[in-house]
Amino acid sequence: MMALHQQQAVSEPTGGLMPSGPTYHRQVEARQRRGRIWAIIFQAALVSGVIALCALIFNIVNQSFGYVAIVNNIDPAELAVDGTPLNALPKEQLVEILEANVSAGLMRRYAHDVPFAERSREDIHGLILERVVEPQVQATWGLFDSVFARGSVMAEAEERFPGSDVYFRSWLTTSFISNSQSSEPLRAGVRTAILGSLWVVAITILFSFPIGVGAAIYLEEYAHRERPLNRLIQTNINNLAGVPSIIYGMLGLAIFVRVLEAFTSGAFLGVGDQSTANGRTIISAGMTLGLLILPLIIINGQEAIRAVPSSLRQAGFGLGATHWQVIWHHVLPSAMPGILTGTILAISRAIGETAPLVVVGASTFIALDPSGPFSKFTVLPIQIYQWTSRPQDEFRNLAAAAILVLLILLLTLNASAVLLRNQFNRRQANA
Amino acid sequence: MDRLNRELESTLCLLLPDGEQGVNMTQSAPVAHAAVSAESMQGPVAGVDGQADADAVGGGPKHDLRRKPRVGESFIQGFLFLCGAVSVLTTVGIVIVLGRETLLFFASEEVNLLKFFGGTEWQPAIGRFGIWPLVTATLMASLIAMAVALPVGLCIAIYLSEYAAQRTRSILKPILEVLAGVPTVVYGYFALTFMTPLLRGMLGRDLVEIYNTASAGIVIGILVIPLVSSMSDDALTAVPNSLRQASYGLGATRLETALRIVLPAALSGVAAAFIVAISRAIGETMIVAIAAGAGPNFTFSPFRAAETMTGHIVRISGGDLSYDSIDYNSIFAIGLLLFLLTLSLNILSQWIVRRFREEYE
Structure with missing residues (x-):
C-alpha cells in the first residue's frame, strides 16, 4: 500500500529533481505522523515493563508492612502481678504464671527440653506469650491502606473484630530473621531457611566452580574445535542451558537422592541422622543446583577466557612456559574477573x-538449624513457596517479608559482583 | 647465566610452535625432539634438529633440552577433559533417568501410549x-x-x-x-x-x-x-x-x-x-x-x-x-x-x- 503511494508521488513530479506537490507533502506528513505514533507505542511498551517491575516491588513492600488485628486468648494486662506489667516481671514470677496457666504435662515437657533454671527470662516470657496469651491474627492490611486509609482500617477492625488489638506491624524485623520456622505466624522466622540456603549454595559452589572453570579451560585452550567429541560437548552445553530447571530436579531425585542415597545421606561416613537417611539432604540439593548452573558457569567462563588476548599466551610460550603454566599464570588471572562475575550471577x-529443590525433596517444615551437609534442609524460596500456598493472609505477609530478605540477598550478591569486577579491573590497570 | 639456563631448562617445553598446531603445544608431537640452547637466545636460533645439542651451538655445559614427557601436564589435561565430560554425562543422565522411569510407567498395565496421548483425563x-x-x-x-x-x-x-x-x-x-x-x-x-x-x-x-x-x-x-x-x-x-x-x-x-x-x-x-x-x-x-x-x-x-x-x-x-x-x-x-x-x-x-x-x- 505504502509502496504504491510512493510510486504515485514519484510519478507526478512537478519540476526539478526532488518530488514535490500536495500529494507528496500529504504523504510525507502521514508517514511522519505514523512514525510519531509508533514511537509512542514503543515507549509505552518500555514504560509498561518498568511499571510491571514497580508493581512487583510495590506489591511486596505493601504486604510486608501494615496494620494487624490481634485477639489475645488472655489479655496480658490480666497477667500483671501487683500492678507490674508482664514484660517487667522477674523470671521466677514468670515461671509461676506459666505453671498456673498451662497443663502439668506441658510444663514437664518444657523442663525436659531445657530445665527452667537454665532458661533465660526472655525465653520464658516468649513461652508465656505463645502458650498463655496466645495472640491470634484476625486480619492484616497492606501498607498502602494502613497509610492512606487509616480511618477506614480502624473502623473495619472495630466492626469485624471487636476487642481486638490493632497495631502497625512490620513483618520484616530482626526477630523475623533470627527466629526459626514456627506455625505461629507472629513468631515465625526465616533463620532455618537462610542457613539452609547458605549451606546449599556453599555445596553448589564447591561442586560447580572447579568443574565449570575446568571445562571452560578445556574447551577454550585444549580442545580441537573440529573434533566431533569436542563439538558434541559444546553443543551439549548450549542445549543444557535451555533445559527447564525442574528436569534437573528430577535428575537429582533419581541420581543423588535415590541411587547415591548411601553417599548423600551420610550413611557411608556414619554421620547421617537416622531421620534424614533418605538422601533428601543438603548435599543432594547442592549438587542438583550445581549441575543446573554448570552450563552457565562454563559458557561465561569460555567467554572470559576467549577475551584474553592471545598475545599474552604467545609471550608465555615464547619464554618457554608449558601449556599449563601459561594457563595458570597468565590466562586464568586475566580471565578471573569475568569468570567470577559469571559465577556470582x-x-x-x-x-x-x-522447583528443582521441591522435587529433590526440601523439607516442608523444619525448625532445627541444619547441622551439616547431610541434614535435612529448607531454603528461602521453598519457605516463600510454602507460606504463599497457605490460604491465610498472615502467611502471605510472612512470604512478602521473606521475599524482601531474598531480594536484598540477591541484590547484595549482584552488587558484589560489580564491585569485584571493578576491583580487578583497577588492579590490572595499576599493574 | 647458569641459573637462567637451569630455569629455562626446567620450564622449557618447546620454543617454536608448529605453525598449523597454533597454541596447542602439548599435542604437537612432530616437533617433540626440538632442542634449544639457552645460549642460542643471544645468537641465531638453534636448529630444530633432534640431534643438535647445546655443545654444538654455544660450547657451554651440556644440557639435554629435548622435550620431556610431562606427566603432570597430561594429567591436568585429562582432568579438564573430564570436567567437560560432566556436562555430557548430565545429558546422558537426564535421558537415562527419564527414559527408564518412562519405560517402567508404560510397562504397567494401567497405561499404554494410546491412553496416554488419547485420554483427556x-x-x-x-x-x-x-x-x-x-x-x-x-x-x-x-x-x-x-x-x-x-x-x-x-x-x-x-x-x-x-x-x-x-x-x-x-x-x-x-x-x-x-x-x-x-x-x-x-x-x-x-x-x-x-x-x-x-x-x-x-x-x-x-x-x-x-x-x-x-x-x-x-x-x-x-x-x-x-x-x-x-x-x-x-x-x-x-x-x-x-x-x-x-x-x-x-x-x-x-x-x-x-x-x-x-x-x-x-x-x-x-x-x-x-x-x-x-x-x-x-x-x-x-x-x-x-x-x-x-x-x-x-x-x-x-x-x-x-x-x-x-x-x-x-x-x-x-x-x-x-x-x-x-x-x-x-x-x-x-x-x-x-x-x-x-x-x-x-x-x-x-x-x-x-x-x-x-x-x-
Missing part, C-alpha cells in the same frame, strides 16, 4: 531456584 | 493417565505469556536499539536485567496476590476463579519480556549501521528504517529469541504451581483453574512419594515429554539462527 540464579 | 487415583489436560493447560499459559511478551518485548527491543539515546539505554538495560534476575517464586507470589485480584476486579469474581491460567500466563509473560527484549536487542544492534544510513539517505523515516530494513535483517535473531522464550514459558514452574491451580482440569477457559505439566510434577513430588509407584513413574513420563518439547524448541532456534542469519561482514 550463576549463584544468584541458584539461590532463587525453587 | 489425568486422575492417577483411578488409573486415568491422559496427558491432554496437562498439555492444554501448559499451552494455554504459554500462549497467554507469548501474547504479552512477544509484542512488548519486541517493541522494547526496537525502542532500545533504534530510538533510545546511549544514556537512556545505559539506564534502561540494567532495569530490565533486574526484572530478569528476580526469582520465579517471587513472580508466583506476584501472580497470586496482585494479578489474580486485579483480573477478578476487572472481569468479575464469577468469571475468574482464584486459581487461573490467565494470571499465571500474564506473569510468565512479564518474566520472559527481558529475555525477548535483550536477545532481540542484540540481534537488532548487530545490524550494520550502513544499512540504516542507506535507508535514511533514501528518505525513509526512522520507523520505516526500523521495521523494513533493520528488523528483516535481524529476523533470524528475533525469531530465535521468540522460540527460546516459548521454551522458557513451557518449562516455567513456580508461577504456575502457585497461581494456576492444583488438579488437572481439561478446560480451554483461561479463567479457570488448571494444572500444567510442570505444576503437576511439583505438586506430586512435593508430597511423600514412594519410589516405583505409578505416581513416581508418571512424573518422569511427563518430564520426558517436557524435556523433548523444550529441547526441540531450543534446537530449532539454534537452527534458525544458523540457517537464516544474514551476514553483512
Whole structure:
C-alpha cells in the first residue's frame, strides 16, 4: 500500500529533481505522523515493563508492612502481678504464671527440653506469650491502606473484630530473621531457611566452580574445535542451558537422592541422622543446583577466557612456559574477573531456584538449624513457596517479608559482583 | 647465566610452535625432539634438529633440552577433559533417568501410549493417565505469556536499539536485567496476590476463579519480556549501521528504517529469541504451581483453574512419594515429554539462527 503511494508521488513530479506537490507533502506528513505514533507505542511498551517491575516491588513492600488485628486468648494486662506489667516481671514470677496457666504435662515437657533454671527470662516470657496469651491474627492490611486509609482500617477492625488489638506491624524485623520456622505466624522466622540456603549454595559452589572453570579451560585452550567429541560437548552445553530447571530436579531425585542415597545421606561416613537417611539432604540439593548452573558457569567462563588476548599466551610460550603454566599464570588471572562475575550471577540464579529443590525433596517444615551437609534442609524460596500456598493472609505477609530478605540477598550478591569486577579491573590497570 | 639456563631448562617445553598446531603445544608431537640452547637466545636460533645439542651451538655445559614427557601436564589435561565430560554425562543422565522411569510407567498395565496421548483425563487415583489436560493447560499459559511478551518485548527491543539515546539505554538495560534476575517464586507470589485480584476486579469474581491460567500466563509473560527484549536487542544492534544510513539517505523515516530494513535483517535473531522464550514459558514452574491451580482440569477457559505439566510434577513430588509407584513413574513420563518439547524448541532456534542469519561482514 505504502509502496504504491510512493510510486504515485514519484510519478507526478512537478519540476526539478526532488518530488514535490500536495500529494507528496500529504504523504510525507502521514508517514511522519505514523512514525510519531509508533514511537509512542514503543515507549509505552518500555514504560509498561518498568511499571510491571514497580508493581512487583510495590506489591511486596505493601504486604510486608501494615496494620494487624490481634485477639489475645488472655489479655496480658490480666497477667500483671501487683500492678507490674508482664514484660517487667522477674523470671521466677514468670515461671509461676506459666505453671498456673498451662497443663502439668506441658510444663514437664518444657523442663525436659531445657530445665527452667537454665532458661533465660526472655525465653520464658516468649513461652508465656505463645502458650498463655496466645495472640491470634484476625486480619492484616497492606501498607498502602494502613497509610492512606487509616480511618477506614480502624473502623473495619472495630466492626469485624471487636476487642481486638490493632497495631502497625512490620513483618520484616530482626526477630523475623533470627527466629526459626514456627506455625505461629507472629513468631515465625526465616533463620532455618537462610542457613539452609547458605549451606546449599556453599555445596553448589564447591561442586560447580572447579568443574565449570575446568571445562571452560578445556574447551577454550585444549580442545580441537573440529573434533566431533569436542563439538558434541559444546553443543551439549548450549542445549543444557535451555533445559527447564525442574528436569534437573528430577535428575537429582533419581541420581543423588535415590541411587547415591548411601553417599548423600551420610550413611557411608556414619554421620547421617537416622531421620534424614533418605538422601533428601543438603548435599543432594547442592549438587542438583550445581549441575543446573554448570552450563552457565562454563559458557561465561569460555567467554572470559576467549577475551584474553592471545598475545599474552604467545609471550608465555615464547619464554618457554608449558601449556599449563601459561594457563595458570597468565590466562586464568586475566580471565578471573569475568569468570567470577559469571559465577556470582550463576549463584544468584541458584539461590532463587525453587522447583528443582521441591522435587529433590526440601523439607516442608523444619525448625532445627541444619547441622551439616547431610541434614535435612529448607531454603528461602521453598519457605516463600510454602507460606504463599497457605490460604491465610498472615502467611502471605510472612512470604512478602521473606521475599524482601531474598531480594536484598540477591541484590547484595549482584552488587558484589560489580564491585569485584571493578576491583580487578583497577588492579590490572595499576599493574 | 647458569641459573637462567637451569630455569629455562626446567620450564622449557618447546620454543617454536608448529605453525598449523597454533597454541596447542602439548599435542604437537612432530616437533617433540626440538632442542634449544639457552645460549642460542643471544645468537641465531638453534636448529630444530633432534640431534643438535647445546655443545654444538654455544660450547657451554651440556644440557639435554629435548622435550620431556610431562606427566603432570597430561594429567591436568585429562582432568579438564573430564570436567567437560560432566556436562555430557548430565545429558546422558537426564535421558537415562527419564527414559527408564518412562519405560517402567508404560510397562504397567494401567497405561499404554494410546491412553496416554488419547485420554483427556489425568486422575492417577483411578488409573486415568491422559496427558491432554496437562498439555492444554501448559499451552494455554504459554500462549497467554507469548501474547504479552512477544509484542512488548519486541517493541522494547526496537525502542532500545533504534530510538533510545546511549544514556537512556545505559539506564534502561540494567532495569530490565533486574526484572530478569528476580526469582520465579517471587513472580508466583506476584501472580497470586496482585494479578489474580486485579483480573477478578476487572472481569468479575464469577468469571475468574482464584486459581487461573490467565494470571499465571500474564506473569510468565512479564518474566520472559527481558529475555525477548535483550536477545532481540542484540540481534537488532548487530545490524550494520550502513544499512540504516542507506535507508535514511533514501528518505525513509526512522520507523520505516526500523521495521523494513533493520528488523528483516535481524529476523533470524528475533525469531530465535521468540522460540527460546516459548521454551522458557513451557518449562516455567513456580508461577504456575502457585497461581494456576492444583488438579488437572481439561478446560480451554483461561479463567479457570488448571494444572500444567510442570505444576503437576511439583505438586506430586512435593508430597511423600514412594519410589516405583505409578505416581513416581508418571512424573518422569511427563518430564520426558517436557524435556523433548523444550529441547526441540531450543534446537530449532539454534537452527534458525544458523540457517537464516544474514551476514553483512
